[in-house]
Amino acid sequence: MSISHAPPGSTKDDIPGISPPDGADDQHLGLEPIAPVSSRRARVPRWLRRTTGPLVLLALWQLLSSTGVLTPDVLASPGRIAEVGRDLVADGSLPDAMATSLRRVAGGLVLGTVIGTGLALLSGLFRVGEDLVDAPVQMLRTVPFVGLIPLFIIWFGIGEAPKTAIITLGVTFPLYLNVYAGIRGVDAQLIEAGESLGLSRWGLVRHVILPGALPGAMTGLRYSLGIAWLALVFAEQVNADSGIGFLMVQARDFLRTDVIVVCLIVYAFLGLLADFIVRSLERLLLQWRPTFTGR
């Protein structure tokens, strides 16, 4: 059941018995079909559409490498990179580096989440907390955290501590800002409704304010994850004797673009994984929220 365009040039006679209202032009309306969703979807499966782009890029890259336009000391070919990647996994150096880096990110993330969320709760829920916490945090936020690396090395030495500290710092601020904004953005009407239902102060926090701040918190978490990887790259390249960043610094010294690309791919892969985890968390925690999923 579809409606097609009226053929151009057709006369008024093809709708017999219906005469236009007085004074109306004897013209056809430009009817256009509303295609049912199912027919739109059927054309190309989503996963195929999504994988096409990267595959085309990869093919182009391989083509450039094998024709010699792209020399190995600029960028190794995809085939070569796959080989190196396999070797790095086989001799255990890549899994080791990954484990070290993951541990650093996880540590910084947990610490930063606790601190950022804790501070946001303090200043979001209590007027006193806001006066004491918000101004200093807003001030510190403007300091680029990467700039603190030298200071952290002086304070914490060159072990794991400065790396975790840098990641923690990077994670804390976006979480703080988003959770705080989330708390303050909770609909006052809902809070009033909660009051009218006899909720205690803690009941309001638990049933109204915190769930209402959750979308903001999830946005904060997403930002934080992105920044955590960034902070990791910085921290590991400035001084490290292990981890993916260290692997990259070593590779740079030996002009091994293939190893560098493998490391970049690992970073990207870990970033995707983190994003997947946040998405799943969002789907789980924010299922009450009907969202626009695009077409």
Next chain:
Amino acid sequence: MATDVHRPVTTSPVTTSSAVRVEGLTRAFDGRAVIDDLRLDVRQGEFVALLGRSGCGKSTLLRILAGLDRDIEGTVLVPRRKAVAFQAPRLMPWKKVWRNVLLGLPGKPERALADRALEEVGLSQRSDAWPKTLSGGEAQRASLARALVREPDLLLLDEPFGALDALTRINAQRLVGELWQRRGCAVLLVTHDVEEAVLLADRVLVMDDGVIAYEQEIDLDRPRDITDPRFAELRAGLLERLGVDPAAEAA
């Protein structure tokens, strides 16, 4: 909040036969008195409708009676068990409908309690739904169930049908009438719809200039018939009090 000077919202012992007693109530916003020395009595089990032009302070009065606004002067006596339904349903979007109904009840109430209240408003099949998936009328009924499950002695309704389409509104009005007759609680219904007021209430109040400026007993038998000439007469009288010329309105 100067509670040492002004008497706060007080809980009445259930010895009097009033559900609401308000005397000398004043509420000012930035020095402008929206409610000015207002007096109001509602008997137990009485259905009172409150009319008045927009911005005259109806919602303010209702919020004071609900205990949501305590920045007041004067005496306000209300039952301990009271419940509110607002113009917007104000359901917590992150809680399933039945959890919304039970929200704020003391102890650990059973889901069956919520389901019974939802049954009463004809919404039991949507008990497990997320509030954002409800239609306007359904959400308003859920909000009503949430108020009823508290077994209130006083039910405060702030234009609960204002945002509903005409058909849904008629059903919702009928529902409120039935629930009131079954429950026997006092109801204060804020509305801007004169016909709704005459249809449902024992007594209609008109608020103006911060006080109850006019009141009208509605002694029509229930169920009421809007085509009854006495119905039309009461409606016209109230419209006149509200400053609407009934003849012009009918035209």
